[in-house]
Amino acid sequence: MIVRPIAGLFFALLLAGTAGAEAQNAMNGIASVYGFPGDKYAGSSKTASGERFNPGHLTAAHRTLPFGTMVRVTHKKTGRSVVVRINDRGPFIRGRVIDLSPKAAAAVGFSGLAPVTLTLVHDSERVATN
Template identity: 65%
Template sequence: MNQRRARVATAILAAAAFVAILPSTASAQCGSASWYALTSKTASGERMNPAAMTAAHRSLPFGSKIIVTNQRNGKSVVVRINDRGPFIKGRVIDLSKAAAAKLGFIRAGHTPICMAAAG
């Protein structure tokens, strides 16, 4: 349990260190994330691929690379913004199914996260 807390604390500190790097359009660096696995076209015009490391964000530019860290277990993944959303109050990002699997929250459906710009 102490290792888990240490990983989460490290992830939060790392996210805080990158806050200044995020574009000003990213109003929230931490919040709730969910996942989706559609195969329709995304807002960027490409086909949604549930196996790709992609995400939907309301305002970040398409192509932005973001590090998303699951606050519950400390796991992180880099995703590329290629869609708009989420459209659920309180959620800050929608991740592809593959990204959610790497973060370990497929069964839960949503999880608290922090995000930072990938260098």
């Protein structure tokens, strides 16, 4: 169905404003963690993008953003943030906006659920993700 790619493109374009508009164009919601570092299936299960899931990488699942999109996830309570690469689909639970790998969740300081803000990372801000 064509709705998902269009919705992801719309969200990406919405977030691609100037730095001043970035705060206004952020997506807020709840982040969760999926997979875990000792997962016996890590490396054997594939993500929706086709790559192997690795709990030690800075990756995430989002319902509509294109694979490869870089997103800054900021924990609203601690102010800590991490840049992740979208490589999977999810979360599929109402109210949640992103699923983070265990390494990404640890980087912002949570291990279950957390209130977060998502902002699109511009090319000039990109950093290594692993």
